[in-house]
Amino acid sequence: MAERNLSNDLLLAMLPLAPASFFVLFALAEEEKHGYRIMQDVRELSEGTFSLGPATLYTTIKKLTEQDLISELASAAEDRRRTYRLTSSGRRLLTAEFRRQEALLNLARSKGVVRFGGQK
Amino acid sequence: MNPVVRIYCCLFNWLLMFQSDDLIAHYGDDMRAIFREEIGRARSQGRSEVAKVWLDVLRETVVLLAPVWVARTNVVFAATCLASLLTIGSALGFCSLNAIPRVMACSKPEIAFQDKAQQSSEGSLVELPDGHHMFLECSGAASAKQTVILVTGRGLGTANSWSKVQQKVDPAIRVCSYDALGAGRSDRVEGNPQARPIDQVVADMHGLFQVARLTQPFVLVGASDGGLLSRKYQQKYPKEVAGLVFVDSSHEEMEWRDAAVAPQFDPNWNNPVFLRNNGFLPNHQKLTWSANIPLIDLERSEKAPASAFPGLTPEQVDAINVLWHDFQVDLSKRSNVGQLRVVSNSGHFMHVDQPGAVADAIRDVMQQI
Numbered sequence: 001m002a003e004r005n006l007s008n009d010l011l012l013a014m015l016p017l018a019p020a021s022f023f024v025l026f027a028l029a030e031e032e033k034h035g036y037r038i039m040q041d042v043r044e045l046s047e048g049t050f051s052l053g054p055a056t057l058y059t060t061i062k063k064l065t066e067q068d069l070i071s072e073l074a075s076a077a078e079d080r081r082r083t084y085r086l087t088s089s090g091r092r093l094l095t096a097e098f099r100r101q102e103a104l105l106n107l108a109r110s111k112g113v114v115r116f117g118g119q120k
Numbered sequence: 121m122n123p124v125v126r127i128y129c130c131l132f133n134w135l136l137m138f139q140s141d142d143l144i145a146h147y148g149d150d151m152r153a154i155f156r157e158e159i160g161r162a163r164s165q166g167r168s169e170v171a172k173v174w175l176d177v178l179r180e181t182v183v184l185l186a187p188v189w190v191a192r193t194n195v196v197f198a199a200t201c202l203a204s205l206l207t208i209g210s211a212l213g214f215c216s217l218n219a220i221p222r223v224m225a226c227s228k229p230e231i232a233f234q235d236k237a238q239q240s241s242e243g244s245l246v247e248l249p250d251g252h253h254m255f256l257e258c259s260g261a262a263s264a265k266q267t268v269i270l271v272t273g274r275g276l277g278t279a280n281s282w283s284k285v286q287q288k289v290d291p292a293i294r295v296c297s298y299d300a301l302g303a304g305r306s307d308r309v310e311g312n313p314q315a316r317p318i319d320q321v322v323a324d325m326h327g328l329f330q331v332a333r334l335t336q337p338f339v340l341v342g343a344s345d346g347g348l349l350s351r352k353y354q355q356k357y358p359k360e361v362a363g364l365v366f367v368d369s370s371h372e373e374m375e376w377r378d379a380a381v382a383p384q385f386d387p388n389w390n391n392p393v394f395l396r397n398n399g400f401l402p403n404h405q406k407l408t409w410s411a412n413i414p415l416i417d418l419e420r421s422e423k424a425p426a427s428a429f430p431g432l433t434p435e436q437v438d439a440i441n442v443l444w445h446d447f448q449v450d451l452s453k454r455s456n457v458g459q460l461r462v463v464s465n466s467g468h469f470m471h472v473d474q475p476g477a478v479a480d481a482i483r484d485v486m487q488q489i
Contacts (some may be wrong), residue, residue: 036154051172053180054132054154055139058147082150 004050015068015100019050020060025069025086025094032073032085069093106110128159135181140188170217210431218405224459243279245305255279255305256332259286266292266362267334268482271353273300274314274345274398284475285341289482294335298328308394314362316354318399329360337362338486339414341478343471345370345485347451350397351409363414363485364455367478368468372407374377375400381439383433404459407450415455419448422467457488 017025027033027041043051052060061084063069064070069090073083086094108114121129136144144151153478155177162169224484237482243257257279258267268289270282279297289295299306301324302313309316338361342350347369354361371377379389388394395402424444426437452460463477464471 036157039154039158050453051176053176054151054158055136055143055177055184056180057154057182058151059139059143062143062146081153082334 006091011089011096014093015097017093017097018054020056021064021069022094022097023050023052024057024060024064025090025097028070028084028086029091029094032083034081034083037083038084064090125156125159125163126219129156132177132284134157135177137373138181138185154201163287187349202406208430211428213418216399217426239352243305246328246332248324248331250327252301252307252309252324254298254301254307254324254328256296256328257286258294258296258334259287260294260296261292264292265335266294266337266339266486267294268293268339268486269325269329269334270295270297271325271340271342271346271350272320273325274300274342278304278410281343282341285471285478285482286477288479290479293482293486295482296332299453300324313399317397318349318352321349322356325349325353326357336360337489339363339365339482339489341365341367341482342369343367344468345398348372351411352399353407354411354413357420358411361413362489364411364416365478365485366415366417366448367449368418368420368466368470368471369448372401372409373405374443376403376405376446378440379403382429382436382441385436385440386427386433407454409482410454412456415446415452415458416484416485417452417458417460418464418466418470418481419445419462420468420470420476421462421464430472459484 023042023046024038027038030041033103035040035054037059038061039052041053061070065072067082067089068087070084071087073085129152133152136151158173159170167410169215240406243255245253246256247253270279270285272278272281278299282297286297300308300313300316300321302309302316337359338364339351340353340361342348342365344367347366348371350364350366350369351372354364375386375389375395377429378385383389390403392402394400423441424437426432426434429437429440431442448460450483452458461477461481463474466474466477
């Protein structure tokens with residue numbers, strides 16, 4: 001299926017991402033995954049601070065699919081589980097979100113309001 | 121499957137029913153499969169993990185469904201408000217779903233009676249000296265020596281509300297109806313036309329009749345508050361008016377007399393501006409007007425039901441109805457040749473329900489002139 005390439009403006013308008021969308025995209029950044037794997041990886045990526053229930057997971061998957069940020073792969077005959085992958089728009093959006101977070105961290109650093117690691 | 125897991129799955133399935141049909145149709149099986157896997161993993165890790173899974177499931181059910189519930193509650197709330205408004209509005213006379221017979225004098229903006237023949241008769245816009253245009257529609261013999269004028273500007277509706285009467289009047293009689301300024305096909309005016317002071321409305325009428333060169337003398341026919349308007353006009357221009365027909369007319373003393381039996385009936389009953397602008401008399405002041413000219417007062421036969429006056433006790437409704445009858449008797453005696461006629465099967469909208477009776481009264485007044 002041909003992917004719609006979302007414009008940068010449209011992507012920027014989606015920022016900041018809601019935690020559920022962010023973690024689902026984050027989990028899929030590595031490789032394509034099925035639903036349960038996404039759920040587990042989100043818990044791991046957030047170090048247990050954020051967990052998705054089945055309904056939240058699939059509500060998010062449905063929304064991201066409709067926005068062309070992720071896409072469903074044609075399932076292999078032997079595996080009934082549906083797998084998902086990031087689209088190029090989804091990847092660009094995730095990158096933009098990380099950049100936004102990075103800029104915020106840099107700002108916090110430059111203002112000296114938060115200290116990270118060995119920073120004085 | 122383990123019976124405990126089976127129970128868990130049934131519970132989850134039940135919670136899932138609250139989610140949107142769309143989500144269930146697309147991902148129902150996936151969600152159930154994931155829950156089964158997740159609860160299996162949690163059970164192997166101990167009770168606290170199982171509790172955590174359930175907590176997540178319950179939390180997401182609330183979080184996902186709360187906006188839907190709020191939206192639905194809003195729709196129900198909005199529908200309730202609308203229904204209440206319509207009920208209260210129609211009960212108090214601000215709006216109506218059909219013509220409800222009422223004792224209370226109404227100021228109805230417009231009652232549309234579509235009548236092609238009426239629309240195509242001699243209606244035209246007349247320019248007043250102040251530049252406003254008023255719609256005037258006359259029928260019957262143009263050579264007649266008097267003009268019957270169906271009064272609007274207070275009371276019920278526009279020229280259209282008189283169309284049935286105008287059709288029933290003997291063609292030998294010249295009869296005119298018009299739209300007051302701010303209503304129907306006449307020019308708009310600033311503010312609510314029903315709040316236009318009655319003296320100004322009388323001046324508009326006079327200007328219209330002059331410019332349109334209506335043949336004097338006039339017989340004025342006023343329904344509801346239109347009765348007050350007719351009397352005001354006669355008082356100001358007595359030489360122009362040769363006869364009067366009151367159609368279930370209001371009375372100048374009604375605000376304070378009604379308030380005496382039901383103080384909650386009209387909150388404006390003691391508001392001097394409201395009273396002055398609408399031609400009602402202040403507390404305890406009596407009507408001095410009289411005119412010894414042919415006059416017929418038509419009274420409704422059907423009394424207003426208690427349901428027409430929410431907030432009033434049955435005794436108060438009875439008292440209001442008795443007062444209304446007294447008003448009609450009083451008005452009929454304001455002329456030494458006055459008559460009172462109770463029109464059978466009629467309510468407050470007598471000129472719509474029984475136009476023939478109004479046309480008969482017009483004919484009888486004309487014969488006495």
